[in-house]
């Protein structure tokens with residue numbers, strides 16, 4: 001049984017000289033966000049709004065596949081959602097069902113053929129797939145499939161599941177998907193669209209978030225609840241780990257494709273990736289971040305004049321730190337939101353300049369002051385060093401760095417671009433060495449217990465991880481590593 005990728009996209013243009021600024025000011029990147037809607041006459045338009053709300057999860061490419069029940073319409077491109085989609089493209093995305101995707105290219109490179117949803121000819125019909133996450137055993141499965149004659153046309157993990165489905169002995173799509181999902185190890189939230197149905201699945205550990213909502217008669221799925229809010233949908237529940245949901249003209253049916261494995265939603269979703277207005281498994285991200293900052297102030301107090309946070313993801317934690325410490329919160333760092341995503345390709349000197357253009361220290365706020373700079377994480381250490389220097393250049397008398405997560409010592413295999421220990425400063429250095437490297441007057445990290453208490457979780461889950469993946473802090477991975 002063979003499966004063939006379909007090339008039906010218009011190509012978003014991007015100059016070879018543009019360079020993503022994201023790498024200049026942030027060190028961690030999520031791999032993607034997904035959105036799907038079934039049963040709404042403006043499915044593509046709403047998917048566009050949903051993707052805009054998920055833009056923070058991936059800025060390198062975006063795509064929408066829609067269907068009217070008879071045929072697909074597809075548009076994908078490199079760039080931001082607003083760069084990829086123009087109103088005439090959206091009008092051509094007909095039908096009452098659609099899936100969409102925003103991408104950060106951790107795996108597979110920044111090439112158009114890797115921009116999702118990927119579209120295939122599958123057993124005589126059209127099939128589109130959009131995923132968030134990464135498979136730990138993708139290479140092993142791919143090798144196995146290639147030996148059996150499969151030909152891959154992208155370097156995306158996503159293609160693996162379609163080849164597995166194509167080789168399934170089951171004729172019925174839902175059974176073929178279920179059988180294929182059972183072979184996957186890793187983190188994923190899948191949306192699959194055919195002309196007749198939408199199939200949605202979340203990995204058995206629940207590493208990546210996925211929520212279900214309702215908009216009138218329509219069903220809506222999104223990586224984060226902020227995208228449900230953006231389209232006016234009501235949150236119904238989160239898709240359960242190991243759960244598969246099928247939506248078609250007979251309505252919505254949920255079933256398990258695997259028992260719940262060790263429950264382990266990514267702790268970094270709360271620390272950094274998710275938008276503050278999202279709720280993940282019932283916990284509001286802003287509230288959790290504020291509590292991280294509060295706990296950090298209790299664990300690592302410091303005498304200072306002003307608290308500031310690195311925008312945007314550390315603002316909530318900085319507010320929590322300020323409230324708990326009694327030190328006033330000030331906007332000591334300002335992000336330029338209008339620079340856009342790209343610059344002319346830099347040499348190293350221009351790269352340093354790029355950071356200054358994107359992030360500025362407020363001289364009026366920090367000059368002559370003892371500043372607490374709250375950030376969400378230190379990965380390689382280069383960004384922290386630059387920000388400390390920005391504050392010193394603006395006249396800060398002292399810079400005390402407080403990190404609202406524990407030390408990142410281990411790589412992530414689940415779709416976050418920290419893939420080797422070598423690149424992690426905390427894998428090789430202790431706190432004092434890191435402090436010296438980034439040039440801070442003092443440095444402290446939130447404890448693991450502090451993090452878990454801050455996120456909290458209602459219900460009976462217990463044990464050290466309390467239902468979260470903490471592997472990049474502890475090295476204790478929730479899945480097998482292949």
Ligand code: SF4
Nearest residue numbers: 266267412469471472
């Ligand atoms: S290893 Fe870290 S970044 Fe990766 S899924 Fe686990 S908590 Fe998230």
